[in-house]
Amino acid sequence: MTALTLSTAGAATLRADAVVVGVAKGAKGPVVAPGAEAVDKAFGGKLAAVLETLGATGAEGEATKVPAPAGLKAPVVLAVGLGAVPDKTDAGDAGDGEYAEETLRRAAGVAARVLAGVKKAAFALPVTAAEDVQAIGEGALLGAYAFTAFQAVPKDAKGPLGEATLLGAKPRDKAHKAAAERAVAVAEEINRARDLVNTPPNELNPASFAAVATAAGKEHGVKVQVLDEKALAKGGFGGILGVGVGSEAPPRLVKLSYTHSKAEKSLAFVGKGITYDSGGISLKPAGHNETMKCDMAGAAAVFAAVVTAARLGLRVNVTGWLALAENMPSGSATRPGDVLRMYSGKTVEVLNTDAEGRLVLADALAKASEETPDAIVDVATLTGAMMMALGSRTFGIMSNDDAFRTELHEIAEEVGEPSWPMPLPADLRKGMDSPTADIANMGERMGGGLVAGLFLKEFVGEGITWAHLDIAGPAFNEAGPFGYTPKGGTGSAIRTLVRLAERTADGDLG
Numbered sequence: 067m068t069a070l071t072l073s074t075a076g077a078a079t080l081r082a083d084a085v086v087v088g089v090a091k092g093a094k095g096p097v098v099a100p101g102a103e104a105v106d107k108a109f110g111g112k113l114a115a116v117l118e119t120l121g122a123t124g125a126e127g128e129a130t131k132v133p134a135p136a137g138l139k140a141p142v143v144l145a146v147g148l149g150a151v152p153d154k155t156d157a158g159d160a161g162d163g164e165y166a167e168e169t170l171r172r173a174a175g176v177a178a179r180v181l182a183g184v185k186k187a188a189f190a191l192p193v194t195a196a197e198d199v200q201a202i203g204e205g206a207l208l209g210a211y212a213f214t215a216f217q218a219v220p221k222d223a224k225g226p227l228g229e230a231t232l233l234g235a236k237p238r239d240k241a242h243k244a245a246a247e248r249a250v251a252v253a254e255e256i257n258r259a260r261d262l263v264n265t266p267p268n269e270l271n272p273a274s275f276a277a278v279a280t281a282a283g284k285e286h287g288v289k290v291q292v293l294d295e296k297a298l299a300k301g302g303f304g305g306i307l308g309v310g311v312g313s314e315a316p317p318r319l320v321k322l323s324y325t326h327s328k329a330e331k332s333l334a335f336v337g338k339g340i341t342y343d344s345g346g347i348s349l350k351p352a353g354h355n356e357t358m359k360c361d362m363a364g365a366a367a368v369f370a371a372v373v374t375a376a377r378l379g380l381r382v383n384v385t386g387w388l389a390l391a392e393n394m395p396s397g398s399a400t401r402p403g404d405v406l407r408m409y410s411g412k413t414v415e416v417l418n419t420d421a422e423g424r425l426v427l428a429d430a431l432a433k434a435s436e437e438t439p440d441a442i443v444d445v446a447t448l449t450g451a452m453m454m455a456l457g458s459r460t461f462g463i464m465s466n467d468d469a470f471r472t473e474l475h476e477i478a479e480e481v482g483e484p485s486w487p488m489p490l491p492a493d494l495r496k497g498m499d500s501p502t503a504d505i506a507n508m509g510e511r512m513g514g515g516l517v518a519g520l521f522l523k524e525f526v527g528e529g530i531t532w533a534h535l536d537i538a539g540p541a542f543n544e545a546g547p548f549g550y551t552p553k554g555g556t557g558s559a560i561r562t563l564v565r566l567a568e569r570t571a572d573g574d575l576g
């Protein structure tokens with residue numbers, strides 16, 4: 067992976083193959099952002115004018131390459147757009163006249179993508195605090211990501227950016243060093259989750275996913291326990307088994323435990339891990355199943371978050387539950403009309419085998435509840451309805467606790483992940499009434515994302531604070547790359563989970 071280094075060298079004197087500067091949208095044209103003063107000086111103070119002539123406006127997502135003038139060690143200058151110049155008075159912005167961390171993260175991501183194949187790039191973007199170092203570091207490492215494991219003839223032979231050197235960040239400053247280390251841990255685990263999501267479903271099944279988790283757990287001091295199909299049957303995990311029973315590749319429930327000796331709080335993360343969602347007997351039509359390898363993105367996010375918490379040595383206990391199954395139609399598959407006896411003891415009438423995520427999650431939520439953690443958060447590519455509601459970049463947050471839902475929304479904002487709070491209206495519950503069982507796995511079509519949330523709520527232990535993140539939209543990017551987000555698996559919700567663990571460790575959580 068791309069290396070991340072810090073340097074106190076000047077932007078003009080550092081030996082690199084390219085130097086990245088920021089350009090913002092000013093009232094009268096592009097404006098060179100702080101951090102690039104030395105580069106602008108080498109242009110005789112005319113960098114903004116040069117960029118404007120080349121068509122640059124400073125808009126977000128823009129990248130403009132300029133040959134470097136004499137006086138710069140790097141042969142190329144890459145100007146990346148930062149959007150509007152931050153306003154000192156604008157209440158909509160931070161209002162402090164500084165660039166938002168997410169703006170820097172995205173701009174660094176654009177730069178890393180444009181500089182694929184380049185050995186070493188110096189990033190002379192505006193840095194005012196350690197958080198900016200982390201954001202730029204994350205953006206560079208996430209933007210440099212490419213998934214080439216299944217290309218015999220690499221589509222992009224150039225390979226990723228070799229090294230990103232952040233200027234304006236001080237290698238001897240404790241806070242800056244720690245920020246860079248955090249960026250590396252977070253980005254490496256997000257990129258590992260992206261790999262898992264992008265791996266085709268004939269290569270990644272519940273057993274091989276569990277094997278990857280076991281190996282990574284060993285490497286980073288996370289205890290890993292795997293329940294195979296026999297153990298699941300013995301334990302009474304009717305939901306996970308009912309979804310996995312149609313597949314040649316049997317299901318797994320993986321428990322990841324990270325503990326800190328001085329921890330005062332505990333979190334449980336639960337991830338939907340459908341390694342392929344064909345819909346089962348309620349088969350999805352063509353056009354709806356080509357991307358369904360992404361249906362384990364919740365489990366990948368949980369896995370990444372627990373490993374990151376361990377790598378950062380956070381003072382909190384974090385348990386991850388990966389509910390892994392492949393949803394396939396076959397002679398042994400669960401039929402619409404079957405009743406499953408769930409781990410919690412409740413029975414579920416399966417009216418639609420394509421509503422499988424809530425079934426595996428129900429068992430994992432009930433199991434996670436037994437340990438009475440301070441909070442449970444589940445992450446799932448759960449419903450097309452949530453995509454209808456929020457589009458493909460924003461995840462929905464539902465919870466049995468309004469304050470916790472608000473807190474998660476704030477955390478997601480803080481780490482640059484678009485999200486929106488959604489309700490769990492009690493009136494939608496009756497749509498899931500079943501004449502045969504305690505509950506059906508489907509209800510009203512309208513508000514389908516909330517119906518799914520209400521179903522999950524029934525399997526959370528009494529009195530436990532719980533939230534549900536429906537990442538069906540942002541987990542998998544079917545459009546072109548943007549910012550630090552590649553096509554395909556994105557690593558959605560990982561930064562939110564990690565920041566929640568950080569806050570909980572710091573005692574900021576109720």
Ligand code: BES
Pocket residue numbers: 343361418420421422423447448449450451453508509514538539
């Ligand atoms: N995995 C899908 C949801 C999904 C759809 C994720 C599109 C990502 C992109 C889920 O298992 C599903 O099929 N949900 C059904 C539920 C319905 C049958 C009640 C849906 O949303 O249509």
Ligand code: MN
Pocket residue numbers: 343345419420421422423
């Ligand atoms: Mn489904």
Ligand code: ZN
Pocket residue numbers: 340343361420422423447448
């Ligand atoms: Zn699914």
